[in-house]
Every structure is written in C-alpha cells, then in structure tokens.
Amino acid sequence: MPAPGYTMGTTERKQRQKAAVRSAILQAAWELVQADGWQSLSIRRIADAIDYSVPVIYDHFANKNDILLEFAKRGYEGMYEAVQKAKARHAAPEARLEAMAYAYCDYARANTAQYQLMFGVGMNSCEMFRQVPRLGDMEALLEQAIAAVGEQYHATLNVHVKFRCLWAMLQGVNAAYIMEDNDAHCEQQQELILSDMIHTFIKGLKP
Structure with missing residues (x-):
C-alpha cells in the first residue's frame, strides 16, 4: 500500500x-x-x-503464437503443481508414481482446452523446452519418481527412456479421452484403460 x-x-x-x-x-x-x-x-x-x-x-x-505460448506456460505451471501435490501425498515409490500419473491425466481432463493448446502450439520440442522451463521440471519430477521405483527393487533402468514411454502413454490416453463422446460408458472404459496402463507400466519397472 x-x-x-x-x-x-x-x-x-x-x-x-x-x-x-x-x-x-x-x-x-x-x-x-x-x-x-x-x-x-x-x-x-x-x-x-x-x-x-x-x-x-x-x-x-510478437504474434499469435506468442500469446498461445503464454497460455501453454500457464498450463504447464498448473499441471506441474498438480503432479507435485500428488507426489507429496505419498511416501511409497509405487503409490507416488501412480498418483502422479493420475494427477497428470486429471489435470488434462479438467482443462481440455488448455491441454490441447499446450501440445498444439507450432513449436518443436527442443524449442518448447527452452521457452517453457516447467516442461523440463515436469520431466525431472517424473523421472525421479520412476527412478525411485527402480531403486526400491534394485533394478537397472534407462530412466529417460522409461519416462518417454510413460509420457507417450499418458498423452495417448488423454488424446483418446478428449476425442471420445465421454458418456458414462466411455468414461468408465477410459478409467479402466488408464488404470491398467499405469499398473502395467509400474510392473515393467520391476526386475
């Protein structure tokens, strides 16, 4: 004042x-x-x-993409906070990673317009990582969670490759959700697919 x-x-x-x-x-x-x-x-x-x-x-x-990039930054900030909160709620590595994956998808489903924009801006991935620091932070957050599961079972993992696999799976599930009509039956099927995918991914981290 x-x-x-x-x-x-x-x-x-x-x-x-x-x-x-x-x-x-x-x-x-x-x-x-x-x-x-x-x-x-x-x-x-x-x-x-x-x-x-x-x-x-x-x-x-400078142009329309400059405005869209601002929205993308806000979206990644919100998603990062959601995933970070999910991480903080769990101490066990497997439960933590599962909660983080669900938080990622929940954020996308609750903010579909923003989520589509986050991954629709015409910018290659390297440039996006440079322009949006939270994107790199998100990657590090999930990689740490993946590594923690591997360490629990003394597994040797290529953590970055595992992260890219998880990222691709989550993106695919979210894209399917956005394109579906999302009536009660479709939503139930999407939940079953997401649950099966996450559990299968975590199982694959164990030796």
Whole structure:
C-alpha cells in the first residue's frame, strides 16, 4: 500500500497501464480460445474483442503464437503443481508414481482446452523446452519418481527412456479421452484403460 502523500510517477503509471492492456489482451484471447478453439484465434479478433487497434496488440506480443505460448506456460505451471501435490501425498515409490500419473491425466481432463493448446502450439520440442522451463521440471519430477521405483527393487533402468514411454502413454490416453463422446460408458472404459496402463507400466519397472 502506498505511503501517505505518495504520488505515482509517470514511469510507474505507464508500466501499470501496459500491464493492464497486456492482461486485457490475454483475457480476451482466452475467452476466444474457449469459445472457438485456439486454431481460430487471430490478432485481429483479439483487437476487435477489446476495441484496440492491431498495432497495440503487437506492442505486447510478437504474434499469435506468442500469446498461445503464454497460455501453454500457464498450463504447464498448473499441471506441474498438480503432479507435485500428488507426489507429496505419498511416501511409497509405487503409490507416488501412480498418483502422479493420475494427477497428470486429471489435470488434462479438467482443462481440455488448455491441454490441447499446450501440445498444439507450432513449436518443436527442443524449442518448447527452452521457452517453457516447467516442461523440463515436469520431466525431472517424473523421472525421479520412476527412478525411485527402480531403486526400491534394485533394478537397472534407462530412466529417460522409461519416462518417454510413460509420457507417450499418458498423452495417448488423454488424446483418446478428449476425442471420445465421454458418456458414462466411455468414461468408465477410459478409467479402466488408464488404470491398467499405469499398473502395467509400474510392473515393467520391476526386475
């Protein structure tokens, strides 16, 4: 809270105004993504939604992908927090890894628009890892959990390869969930598939 007699300087006022415009751009963009999908997003549509000129949008973001990348960063942050919380709830390595895998999928299912955007931005994986540090943190978190299961059974694992296998399986299950109609029967089948997949993966970590 400003001290009595405090007067905001010109620089600070401009910074706050710039932050407010940036926030408005992101809010409008996210509403458009939720309504029509991220593929339909355009700088022109964002400008029209908040009644600004197109150059104003470009003052804050280089292009549409720059905006989508911001949403992807937020998505990875939220997913990382969900997986981290799942890890903290369990001490036993197998239960911990299982809970983390479920948390990963639960986050994707609860945030399908954001999840699709996280893996749909037109950027190769190396560039994505560079731009989104939480993606690397997520990899490290899951690799540590996989390694802990292997250590429990004195198994020699290629942890990174095992991580890539788990990642691919979780991605596949999530993609199937998003594409399905998701009536009660489909959801039940998806849960059975996810449970079987996770248990089979963990079993494969044992010698």
